[in-house]
Amino acid sequence: GENVEQHPSTLSVQEGDSAVIKCTYSDSASNYFPWYKQELGKRPQLIIDIRSNVGEKKDQRIAVTLNKTAKHFSLHITETQPEDSAVYFCAARIIQGAQKLVFGQGTRLTINP
């Protein structure tokens, strides 16, 4: 079936430390993996994405890694800042049919000053 598991559900780190959120997906045909940040009462905002032909992608303090064999991808945030506090969602695109996104359950990240 189509499923994305995300861990941990909550994560608290000290400002300046790194945060890592992990996701696994079930459909081996998935080929696109975005990460969204959602602040309270706001829309999900894309922060980084990776396609299945790439193993790693970095954008300033944010990086995503993909292990297709293990069907596993991770979000890495370095030098965390208070404004990084939000709920983060991973997703995998199911390519059959309309190419829908299947989301993980979310990780509430809290950056402690």
Next chain:
Amino acid sequence: DAGVTQSPTHLIKTRGQQVTLRCSPKSGHDTVSWYQQALGQGPQFIFQYYEEEERQRGNFPDRFSGHQFPNYSSELNVNALLLGDSALYLCASRARIRGATDTQYFGPGTRLTVL
């Protein structure tokens, strides 16, 4: 360049009523997907529209229906509302044309409360 817009922002209905939510995609986008996000959960795919047709449906009952207009805007209709339909309804748009990015852009959502 306008982003994805949705209306209304908030809506309160009672059980059994019907509701229509509206979405205008980002400029240049022709594909609209609808998601339901219950409190504390990730968005769940409802269905997707392009070329004015429903292309794929998630695990939602027939009470959920939609429409896409020639200008690519879309409506989500929910009939016979249940308490469990209370959620944030998100619209996301993307472009299907060759060479377009895979990125889906979300609208601000409509918060539906069913009493």
